[in-house]
Amino acid sequence: MNKTFLIARREYLAFVRTVGFWLSMLTLPLIIGGSIFIPLLMRHSAPVETVAVLDLTGDHIEGAVVEAIHTHMPKPGANGLLESGGLQPVALPAGLSPDMSVEAAEAKMPQALAAGPASTIIVATDSGDKLHFRLWSVDGHKGRVEDQILWDLHGLQYYKLAGMHGIDHGLAHDMRESRADIISLTPASLAGPKKDDLAAGVRENGGKFIGIVISYLTWIAIFSSSMILLGSVIEEKASKVLEVLLASASAESLLIGKVLAVAAVLMTVWGLWGLTAFGLASFGISNLPPETVHDVMGALAAVFSPLHIVLLLAYFLGGYLMFGVFFAAIGAFCETQKDAQAIIGPMTMIMMIPMITMQVAFTSPDLPMLKYMSWFPLFTPFLMPLRLSQGLPWYEIAGTLAGMGLVGLIMISVGRRAFKVGALTGGKLSWGALFRIATQKSTNG
Amino acid sequence: MESALSLAGVSKRFGDFEAVRDLSFEVKRGTICGFLGPNGAGKTSSVRMMLGLSEPTAGRITILGKAPGQALERIGFMPEERGLYRKMTAIDVIVFLAGLKGVKASLARQRGKAMLEAQGLGAFAGKQIRSLSKGMSQKVQLISCLVHEPELVILDEPFSGLDPVNQQGLEQVIRELAKRGATVLFSTHVMQHAERLCEQVVLLAKGQKVFEGTLKEARAAAPRHLDLEGNLSEAELLGLPGIASVVDMGAAEEGAHLWQCHLQAGHTANEALKAAFLRGLDVRRFEAKEPSLHEAFIVLTGGNHE
Numbered sequence: 198m199n200k201t202f203l204i205a206r207r208e209y210l211a212f213v214r215t216v217g218f219w220l221s222m223l224t225l226p227l228i229i230g231g232s233i234f235i236p237l238l239m240r241h242s243a244p245v246e247t248v249a250v251l252d253l254t255g256d257h258i259e260g261a262v263v264e265a266i267h268t269h270m271p272k273p274g275a276n277g278l279l280e281s282g283g284l285q286p287v288a289l290p291a292g293l294s295p296d297m298s299v300e301a302a303e304a305k306m307p308q309a310l311a312a313g314p315a316s317t318i319i320v321a322t323d324s325g326d327k328l329h330f331r332l333w334s335v336d337g338h339k340g341r342v343e344d345q346i347l348w349d350l351h352g353l354q355y356y357k358l359a360g361m362h363g364i365d366h367g368l369a370h371d372m373r374e375s376r377a378d379i380i381s382l383t384p385a386s387l388a389g390p391k392k393d394d395l396a397a398g399v400r401e402n403g404g405k406f407i408g409i410v411i412s413y414l415t416w417i418a419i420f421s422s423s424m425i426l427l428g429s430v431i432e433e434k435a436s437k438v439l440e441v442l443l444a445s446a447s448a449e450s451l452l453i454g455k456v457l458a459v460a461a462v463l464m465t466v467w468g469l470w471g472l473t474a475f476g477l478a479s480f481g482i483s484n485l486p487p488e489t490v491h492d493v494m495g496a497l498a499a500v501f502s503p504l505h506i507v508l509l510l511a512y513f514l515g516g517y518l519m520f521g522v523f524f525a526a527i528g529a530f531c532e533t534q535k536d537a538q539a540i541i542g543p544m545t546m547i548m549m550i551p552m553i554t555m556q557v558a559f560t561s562p563d564l565p566m567l568k569y570m571s572w573f574p575l576f577t578p579f580l581m582p583l584r585l586s587q588g589l590p591w592y593e594i595a596g597t598l599a600g601m602g603l604v605g606l607i608m609i610s611v612g613r614r615a616f617k618v619g620a621l622t623g624g625k626l627s628w629g630a631l632f633r634i635a636t637q638k639s640t641n642g
Numbered sequence: 643m644e645s646a647l648s649l650a651g652v653s654k655r656f657g658d659f660e661a662v663r664d665l666s667f668e669v670k671r672g673t674i675c676g677f678l679g680p681n682g683a684g685k686t687s688s689v690r691m692m693l694g695l696s697e698p699t700a701g702r703i704t705i706l707g708k709a710p711g712q713a714l715e716r717i718g719f720m721p722e723e724r725g726l727y728r729k730m731t732a733i734d735v736i737v738f739l740a741g742l743k744g745v746k747a748s749l750a751r752q753r754g755k756a757m758l759e760a761q762g763l764g765a766f767a768g769k770q771i772r773s774l775s776k777g778m779s780q781k782v783q784l785i786s787c788l789v790h791e792p793e794l795v796i797l798d799e800p801f802s803g804l805d806p807v808n809q810q811g812l813e814q815v816i817r818e819l820a821k822r823g824a825t826v827l828f829s830t831h832v833m834q835h836a837e838r839l840c841e842q843v844v845l846l847a848k849g850q851k852v853f854e855g856t857l858k859e860a861r862a863a864a865p866r867h868l869d870l871e872g873n874l875s876e877a878e879l880l881g882l883p884g885i886a887s888v889v890d891m892g893a894a895e896e897g898a899h900l901w902q903c904h905l906q907a908g909h910t911a912n913e914a915l916k917a918a919f920l921r922g923l924d925v926r927r928f929e930a931k932e933p934s935l936h937e938a939f940i941v942l943t944g945g946n947h948e
Contacts (some may be wrong), residue, residue, distance in 0.1 A: 203741045211729065437725025441786075444693050444719040445742035447711070621695055 200446040204454025212462045222466050226473035233477065243282035243596060245271060246342050249289045249315035253299055254323035258353060262319060265349035284345060288457035289315045304525065305515065306333045317342045326361065328354045407501070408586035411509060412555050416579045418467075419516045420548060422459045423524040429455060430528030430616075437618040439529065448617040456521050510581050511598060519605040520548070526612035529554025529619030530626035540626055559581055572597055572605035644707065646671045646794050646825035647692060652701030654849075655686050661687040663849045665701070669827055669842065671793075673819050676836030677829040679846030680943060685829040686722055688846070689798050692827075693719055706794055715744045718792035720830075722799040724783050728772040732758060732782045735771060736789050750789055757785045761811075777808050784815065795819055797828040801835050813839055823916035833935040843935070847943040857935060864933035865904045866939040868911040870918070871927040872898050882917050884909025898926055 212218055247265050252259035269284040290309040293302055299322055310333060311316060318336040319342070332407050333344050352373060359369035433439045442451055482490050524541070531537040551570065558567050558580075571580035577597045585594075615634045619626070647669040656660040662684040669675040679685050692695045692703055694711025706713040726735050733754050740750030758767050761781045771779055780803065788795065797816075801809050816839055819826050830836060836843055836857075843860050845853035853860055865886065870879065871894045879888045884906050891900040905911060911930035918925050933941075 200742050203738065207738055209729075211727070354928075369704055379765070433727075437721070437723040438727055439725070440695070440721045440723065441725060441739065441783075442742070443695050444717070444721070445714055445739060583920075617695075622689060 199455070201372055201450045204442075204446065204451055205457040206456055211429075212425075212458070213465060223468060226470055230473060230477065233627070242340075242424055245282045245285045246317055246338065246345075246598050247285050247287045247313075247315050247341055248317045248319060248346075249287050249293075251289060251293050251302055251318055251320045252295050253297070254304065254321050254328065255360075255473060256357075258321055258328070261356075262321065265346055265352075266373060268349070269345050276554045284342060290315055290318070293318070303331070305332075326358065328357055329496055332516045342372045360616045384568055403438050405586050408583040409555060409558065412551075412558075412583040414577055415513050415516065415582055416548070416555075418513070418547075419520050419578065422463055423520045425459050425462065426521050427524040427528040427541065428534070429459070430525045431531050431537065433532060434529055434620065435532040443617070443620055448613055448620070451527055452522055452613060452616055455525055456518065459521065460517065460631075479636070505585060508557030508585055508594065512578045512581045512601070515598070515601045519575075519578070519601070519608050520544075522609045522612035522616075526615035526619060527626065529616045530630075531619075536626060540628065540631070547575055548579075552574045554580065555583065562630075563587055568593075579603040644671060645669060646673075646706060647675075647676070647783070647827060648704040649688070649692070650702045651669075652688070652691060652703060653696045654684070654691060654696070655699040662691070662698075665849075665851050667844045667851060667854045669825060671825050672820060673841050674816060674826045674828075674839050676840035676843040676895040677827055678831065678833065678836055678843055679829070680831055680941065683831075683943075684849040685737070685846055685848040686798055689719075689796055689829060692796065693717065694937075715790065716793045718787040718790065718795040720783055720795075720797045720800055721786040722802070724780055724803075726771045726779060726783060726786070729770055731768050731770055732763065732774065732778075733767040735782060736786050739786040740789045743792075745790045753789050753791075755787060758782075759790060761785065776803060777805065780804060780808070784812070788815075788819070790817050792824060794825045794920050796828070796829070798829050799830055801830060801832060808836070833939050843938065845942050852942045853938075855871060860935055860938045860942070861933050862938075864938040865907070866911070866933055867931055868903045868914055869900065869927075869931060870903060870925055871900045873924040873926075874899060874901060876901075878911040878921075878923055879903055882914040882921075884911075884913045894927075 235461070250259045250262045252262070263286045264284045266284045266403040271283040271285075290312050292312075294307055299320065302320060306318065308315070316338050317332055320333065322329045322331075328350075334340075334342065354372055356366060356369050359372075360366065364372075430439075433442070439451075446454075446622075454564075515627050523544070527540050553571060556568060558564065561567075567580060567584065570576050571584050573619050574597075578601060581594075581597055611634060612629070615631060618634055645668040649668075650665045650666050652662060652665045653660065655712060664692060665684075665688060667931075677685055677688070684881060687696070691698050692710055694709070696874055697710075700850035703710050706716050716750065725739075729878060736758075737750040738749050741747060747792055755764070755767055758764050761784075761884065763781055766774060768776060771782065779838070783786070784800070787797075795816075800812055800816075813835065816826050816828065828839075840857060842856060843853070845860070853863060868885075869891075877889070878890055879885055882903070886906040887905070889902040889905045891902050894900045903914065905914070911928075915928060915930075916923075930942075
């Protein structure tokens with residue numbers, strides 16, 4: 198046990214002491230954090246757009262347009278990251294008046310925009326049954342006002358048409374705002390209060406969403422750690438250290454030590470990523486009403502029962518040991534990654550199948566095909582976390598765990614023997630060689 | 643005295659190829675044993691079985707009174723293909739490998755530093771292996787194999803890749819190991835090292851033991867010869883008692899000729915020399931030569947070094 202610990206510690210330190218490890222580990226949180234915060238910061242830094250209205254319709258719609266602009270004014274006291282610049286109505290620049298022609302007005306636009314204070318001037322005209330809005334902006338501001346006021350300007354056209362057909366303005370407003378009440382439900386919807394949409398969403402879809410996320414994370418973790426183990430053993434094989442180690446420790450100690458070390462590396466990575474996720478979640482929660490937070494946390498607790506967490510860990514550990522030991526054994530035969538391709542290539546393709554399946558499973562996690570595939574032991578660790586969110590009968594859980602455990606033990610047994618044989622030979626690796634190792638008597642070492 | 647190592651009828655088969663066949667020998671405690679044989683003789687396969695790295699197809703091995711793999715902490719091993727973690731420092735490698743042999747880190751560090759100093763590598767203790775020369779790395783490897791003060795040291799081709807000065811240094815290390823009571827088994831195909839170091843040699847050829855015994859016994863397996871220089875003919879020499887065959891070694895000084903005369907088993911150079919003088923042969927110089935281990939090796943292995 199002491200030897201296993203020593204090997205695991207050396208391996209772990211060898212990984213975490215490299216600059217590359219920290220760079221690669223920090224990359225994902227930086228990308229996720231950056232992709233969330235940088236756009237927010239950019240929006241936050243957007244200036245308030247000053248907008249003037251030149252009403253050439255003769256229908257006096259200026260007031261309605263200004264009212265629409267008012268709805269996009271910055272809220273007093275708002276200074277959060279989620280707040281953007283907004284719109285601010287200003288007076289028409291000198292030289293522009295509602296009684297001039299469109300051509301004359303637009304000819305003066307460059308000077309009017311240059312004189313300020315408006316960074317955008319909305320020129321409204323009327324062609325009888327349709328309103329036209331031409332939004333003139335200073336360089337670099339094109340589109341910023343349109344994005345915010347688009348819906349309101351379309352509304353003015355809606356009301357105009359309604360008026361032309363004798364429909365009462367109030368009725369037209371109600372019609373425009375009116376929506377049917379459409380709700381998708383499952384039996385799980387009956388549980389818990391219905392007062393909060395977010396909490397209800399978490400309760401009804403959280404399990405599926407989390408199942409998908411955990412399935413992906415399991416796949417990524419198992420695949421990447423298997424590749425790390427492969428690379429680590431290849432490095433030792435190439436530097437001829439394996440024989441020295443095997444003269445001091447058993448093949449089992451070496452394998453378990455390496456597997457533990459990579460698991461510890463994985464936990465280090467997850468720890469940091471978990472902290473990042475916690476920070477981001479805390480930030481998100483701080484922007485939610487306390488009542489909603491309470492309901493969401495309650496719904497999450499219902500999804501993540503202790504049994505669920507234990508089962509997730511069991512599937513992950515099974516898959517990790519199954520593939521990790523096998524990949525490490527392959528590495529013992531190889532001095533370069535290229536040497537390993539004959540075995541790793543097909544194995545990677547097998548591992549890709551559940552990854553592809555997961556994309557379909559996102560919308561239909563209860564497909565029969567998915568159920569059958571999850572019983573195949575090599576796919577079980579990746580697909581069962583997803584299916585667990587569906588509330589499975591106990592025999593499915595027990596059966597898949599048993600199947601995965603059995604195949605895992607066979608792979609570990611073959612891997613252990615292959616590791617020992619591979620470490621001491623320079624022979625070419627092939628499926629045939631692996632088969633011979635798997636079927637030969639253990640006494641032949 | 644109990645043997646440090648004992649092999650009885652050990653064989654190792656890889657598919658159709660029999661790498662080691664019915665190998666039996668013993669190494670007494672506190673002795674230096676040369677495990678000799680040409681390339682591909684089965685030395686490395688045998689060493690791996692002794693260490694428990696691979697299991698014999700047949701036969702029994704006892705090492706320090708236990709089955710292979712059961713006494714690894716008491717054994718030091720340096721493989722033919724040297725290898726250390728290239729990104730670790732010399733002292734860290736030594737401490738790590740000593741840890742696997744059950745030595746506490748503090749003690750291993752202390753011993754490791756002292757041994758590095760003794761080998762002239764004190765200043766390189768904190769350097770990464772990849773920054774050391776090949777000779778330095780080999781010394782670190784040797785220290786790693788000895789730092790836990792093993793009772794039995796197995797060195798697989800320890801002299802390969804070393805320059806003459808370092809070879810001499812290694813020979814000294816092996817002698818000191820034996821002096822402190824350790825048993826040393828080293829494999830080599832260079833006979834001179836074995837000749838200078840060993841009390842016992844085991845000779846392997848094509849997977850089979852062809853000889854086991856002392857250096858003297860090994861040399862006795864090869865014919866002794868008598869070098870004679872003078873105006874001598876092949877017929878005159880073959881007529882001398884005890885001469886089995888002669889080899890023309892070419893012209894010598896002042897019209898003389900040099901002949902190498904191989905002696906028959908059981909005959910001495912004295913008999914032939916005495917007869918030559920009595921017959922009045924023109925013998926200007928003579929030299930009786932004991933066969934070297936190299937010559938014995940060639941005879942015992944049938945001259946096949948494949």
